Amino acid sequence: MNRQWLGxxxxxxxxxxxxxxxxLILTPFLKAIAWAVILAILVxxxxxxxxxxxxxxxxxxxxxxxxxxxLLVIIPGIELxxxxxxxxxxxxxxxxxxxxxxGLARWAETPWVQSILIWWDVISFRLIDFxxxxxxxxxxxxxxxxxxxxxxxxxxxxNILLVIANFIIALFTLFFLLRDGKDFFRRIQRLLxxxxxxxxxxxxxIVDAVLAVVHGSFVVAVIQGLxxxxxxxxxxxxxxxxxxxxxxxxxxxxxGGSTLVSIPVCLYLLFQGEMLRGFLLxxxxxxxxxxxxxxxxxLLIGNRLGLPVLLLFFGILGGIALFGALGIxxxxxxxxLLRALxxxxxxxxxxxxxxRLTYPASxxxxxxxxx
Numbered sequence: 001m002n003r004q005w006l007g008x009x010x011x012x013x014x015x016x017x018x019x020x021x022x023x024l025i026l027t028p029f030l031k032a033i034a035w036a037v038i039l040a041i042l043v044x045x046x047x048x049x050x051x052x053x054x055x056x057x058x059x060x061x062x063x064x065x066x067x068x069x070x071l072l073v074i075i076p077g078i079e080l081x082x083x084x085x086x087x088x089x090x091x092x093x094x095x096x097x098x099x100x101x102x103g104l105a106r107w108a109e110t111p112w113v114q115s116i117l118i119w120w121d122v123i124s125f126r127l128i129d130f131x132x133x134x135x136x137x138x139x140x141x142x143x144x145x146x147x148x149x150x151x152x153x154x155x156x157x158x159n160i161l162l163v164i165a166n167f168i169i170a171l172f173t174l175f176f177l178l179r180d181g182k183d184f185f186r187r188i189q190r191l192l193x194x195x196x197x198x199x200x201x202x203x204x205x206i207v208d209a210v211l212a213v214v215h216g217s218f219v220v221a222v223i224q225g226l227x228x229x230x231x232x233x234x235x236x237x238x239x240x241x242x243x244x245x246x247x248x249x250x251x252x253x254x255x256g257g258s259t260l261v262s263i264p265v266c267l268y269l270l271f272q273g274e275m276l277r278g279f280l281l282x283x284x285x286x287x288x289x290x291x292x293x294x295x296x297x298x299l300l301i302g303n304r305l306g307l308p309v310l311l312l313f314f315g316i317l318g319g320i321a322l323f324g325a326l327g328i329x330x331x332x333x334x335x336x337l338l339r340a341l342x343x344x345x346x347x348x349x350x351x352x353x354x355x356r357l358t359y360p361a362s363x364x365x366x367x368x369x370x371x
Contacts, residue, residue, distance in 0.1 A: 029173075032166045034326055036173035040181060043069070043211045047178045057156055062178040066171050074167055198344055202337070209336035213329050218292045219314075221251035224258045227289045235281045236274075251293070252316060252328055258289050311335050 026033065043065055050061040177184070188198050231243020237243060243265060251258040262285035269278035307315070312332055317330020 029169055031324070031326055032169040033173055034323075034330065035166075036170045036177055038214070038329055039069070039170070039174050040177040040209055041207055042214060042241065043174075044178070044181075058179045059351055062175050065178060066175050069174075070171065074171075108181065186357075201344070205336050205340035209333040210329060212336075213332045216296075217252050217328070217332075220296045221248045224248060224251040224289050224292050224298070227292065228258060228262055228285060231281055231284050231289070232265060235269060235277045237269065237281075247289075253313065257293065262286075262289060307332060307335055307339065 047061055047065050050064055051058060054061050080147060127196075185203075189196075192199050192202075194202070225244045225248025227238055230248040232240035232243050243261060247258050247261040250256065250260045253260070263282070266278050266282040269281060272278075312335070315331035315335045316328055317331075319327025319329070319334070321327065323330050
């Protein structure tokens, strides 16, 4: 008995050690693998259609999907990334020029800035008693923040080769996930200590969460960003394309959304004296861009995700803080898995225990009624 226990303990200790080293080996590629898994879930219906069309030849079907993704998504995405990087650098340089003495003087000549300065002097006159130079503080803060943004943009440009390498790894992984994913999925199913019904429910929750986030968040956010960016361009807002992308990013948030960017842009036009364009843009952003998600999200998501707005909010923000851009998908997926596991626990253990406790009592009542 002791020898058998020792053999079991050695086996699991060795297994955990090998799993730990395998995790360390895969750590540099985890983000690329995660993106490959997400893409595999998204494009699998297309792959299945091609597989049937090509008479179940898996390799050509997977290759066609990879080539299509490369031509339609990745190459245009890299071009867009370079363009937005140039836009961000130009914007930061513009902000820096405005923080100089000449730039501040030009700003101070505009009527709305003069009005703000008058109110500021009325409210903050007591700062003089503490010898606080608020202009210097604002200028230093703007220079520090703009310097940080420039360094980050330069870091992205310098690491473009790393980004391309991650794309290649993700596509390489995606190819094998499509071609051999069904066998790999069955192996994972055999390892899970659950019955078949619970396994299928668990994997269905993962797929539904990914599809719900991508369809209901990414697609809607891209549409909102396009509508807002086009409106910014028509209204003559500087750096319209960049602000459209920023609007799309904020549209991913379930609270505030696109209005966190569009309202300040509208206020910028109003402060510049462009009353007609400012109010027209505000009406477009609130009446069209801001309501797109209310129409499209119920159609695209339905009841797939099943998460409260608060958990979705913290899932997206916490996921971004923990995983970066990947967290936009992984955060809600983690909470969806947690909900699925809690539902299984409630059905199997809580309800089962309640039935086991109530059954003897009902049996005793039945016997008493017979007596």
